[in-house]
Amino acid sequence: MNLRQATLAAVTLALASCSSMSGMHANNPTNESFNRFYAQLRKEAERKGHNPKLLDAAFDGNIAPIPQVLKSEKSQPEIVRTFAQYTGSMLSAERIARGTQNLKDHMPELEKAYARTGVSPSVVVALWGIETRFGEVQGTHPIIPALATLAWQSPRSDYFRKETFAALEVAQKTGKEPSELLGSWAGAMGQCQFMPTSWLAYGTDGDDDGMADIWDNEADVFASAATYLHKRGWQKGQPWRYQLAAGFNEKGLKLNTRGLSEQETLSFWQQRGFKVPAGVNLTGGTKLRYYKPQAEGPAYLLGPNFSVILSWNNSSYFAWSVLSLAETIEAEAKN
Ligand SMILES: [Ca+2]
Incomplete structure (x- = not known):
């Protein structure tokens, strides 16, 4: 090989390697x-x-693309946890203690959102605690x-x-x-984990500075979460569950794999033996769901506010955890 041949060979090699690299890139289907x-x-x-x-x-x-995102979509943890495991971790002693303290500490901003929307402060704090550990994990x-x-x-x-x-x-x-x-x-x-369309639709300025800052401003987080629930049909002061007594007719109810029924009117449930507790105001058209979260446990009828939480995250375990946590921290805060 003379010098010219050697140079040509080197150039050819370089070209070949170059074209094979760009070919590799272009042919990468992803x-x-x-x-x-x-x-x-x-x-x-x-x-x-x-x-x-x-x-x-x-x-x-x-x-x-982000490979981790595709991987996460395929392995959502809620699918593999039981009701007891899921609600147990959401209602940990630590979350209850911190929720109770936060409920007390933030009452002025929470009351302001409540006055406008009728959504209980404890429900807003429970959502906040479950979504992001009170803003820590966004x-x-x-x-x-x-x-x-x-x-x-x-x-x-x-x-x-x-x-x-x-x-x-x-x-x-x-x-x-x-x-x-x-x-x-x-x-x-943000601290309430809004999807972008939710921020556009429900983002609310709680501290009157002109911006719904759900990332760094708690008053805005509370105002936005309360607005979301209010606009999805939250009913002020309505109980979220009624435990069913013996004698309720459960036969033939269509339940999903988690033991939850579709919504039916109050009269449908009354025909099966449900009695509206004294002091509760439910109109005939009110929609309720039957829920039996655990095979060996009690069954409930769930009020419209349960369905409102389902519209936030369509998981009965999630909705149950939020409303149970709210109930617990509200009782704790009074002690
Ligand atoms: Ca603001």
Whole structure:
């Protein structure tokens, strides 16, 4: 091999290695698919009036899906825990003690939200305690890339696509850097873990500074959570559960795998033997659900406020935990 041949060989080798590298990149199905998806998403964002540079900024120079987000979606822990395990960890002694203290410490802001919405202070504190350990654990995923990852590849891609655009609107309205919007792998953010569309719909300014800051301002967190429940139909002062007495006819009820029925009117349940407790005001059209959380335990009818909590998070274990914790800390705070 002479010098010219050697040079040519080296150049050919370099070219080959270069083209094989770029070929590798181009043929990586994940990159190709996500890049195509991203280009469409960016165009749509622009069409919807968002600044596409906000989307780019959220990715902070690395346009790629987040593998951890896809992994988390496939292994949601609630699926594998029993009712007793789930509610036991939500109603830990520590959470009860801290919830009770927080209920006392924040009563002025909580009362203000209560006066406007009728949502009990204890319910707001219980939600706050369960969602983020009273604001401590808000999540560390950059939510815009996380939502875009789920919009790209998830059984609920349309839902996450909508949330991605809503998140861009949140960045615009709050003036926050898009890459600083952090939250859960599913895009829930702030101390009450609102999805971006929830912040847009229910975010409320509790301390009158003109901004619903659910990340750093507790008055705003309480006002926003209470507004959400109020607008979803919360009924002030209504009991959330009625334990069923012996003789109630349970035959033929259709229950889901967790022992929860669909909503039925009060008269439906009265025909099966439910008696409205003295002093409780329930109208005929009120919708209630039957619930038997544990095979060996008691059965209940659940009031409309249980369904309101289900609209926050459609899990009977979650709703049960929130309302039980609220009841417990309210009783503790009076002691
Ligand atoms: Ca505020």
